[in-house]
Amino acid sequence: MRRWPLLLLPALAACSSSPTRYWTIEPLAGLPAPAAPRGTAPVQIAAVHVPLAIDRLEVVRHDEADRIVVLDFDRWSAPPGSLLRTALTQDLVARMPAGSVVFPDAPAPAGLRRITVDVLDLRRIGDRFVMQASWSLAGPAARPHALRLDAPAGEGDVAAQTAALATMTGALADSIAAALARGQGGVTPG
Structure with missing residues (x-):
């Protein structure tokens, strides 16, 4: 009986799974910030809504054949809507005049304009x-701005998907x- 645990070690090592990889969406350098018109109220990304099929911590691939594949060992570091909200805020900070973008959970100053994606x-x-987004x-008086954004798929792996999301978020x-x-x-401020 004392040999039994030693025999299990090689079998357990052979059954080990792939390591889980965690991914995020990094902001990209953008166009230089334009001059702010006088009296322009600041903006804040209030929410980014994503389809329920991809709103999960596991990375999901949705291909042109209408198949959804859940990648068990590739996970987002936070919910996808939250990652997109953070990256979009960082991208806007880089593209808009100083002080014109309020961070997602910061208190709302007077006249704040909230953006929903x-x-x-x-x-x-x-x-x-x-990506189809608005x-x-x-x-x-809200008026939706619909966009079709695209980016190279590269190898089509998760790294390429993450890079494409960063590119499309920058374009947004x-x-x-x-x-x-x-x-x-x-819309007017309010």
Whole structure:
């Protein structure tokens, strides 16, 4: 009986699983910040909503054949909507005048304009990752800004998917910053 535990060690070592890898979305350098119009109220990314099929800690691949594959050993470091919200905020800070972006959970200053982002779809199509999304400022005169964003799929692995998400989030920040600089946010502060 004393030899039994020693015999199990090689069998247990052979059954070990792959290590779990954790991923995040890094902000990208963007366009230089435009000059802020006088009296422009600050903005805050209030929420980023993602489809329920991908709103999980495991990385999910949704391909053009309408298949969803859950990758058990590749996980997001936080919920995907939260990662996108943080990366988008960081991207906006880099693209907008100083003091015009309020961090996600910071107290709301007077006149704060809240932005909500809705991701309708995210999948690989051919050699590109594609995101259909819209953003809008909260308020009675809110006007959604629909976008189709894409980025190279590269090898199609999780690293490429993460890089594509960072690229598309940066392009979304470019679109938001440009619209706000032109006064096309669609709503008055409130």
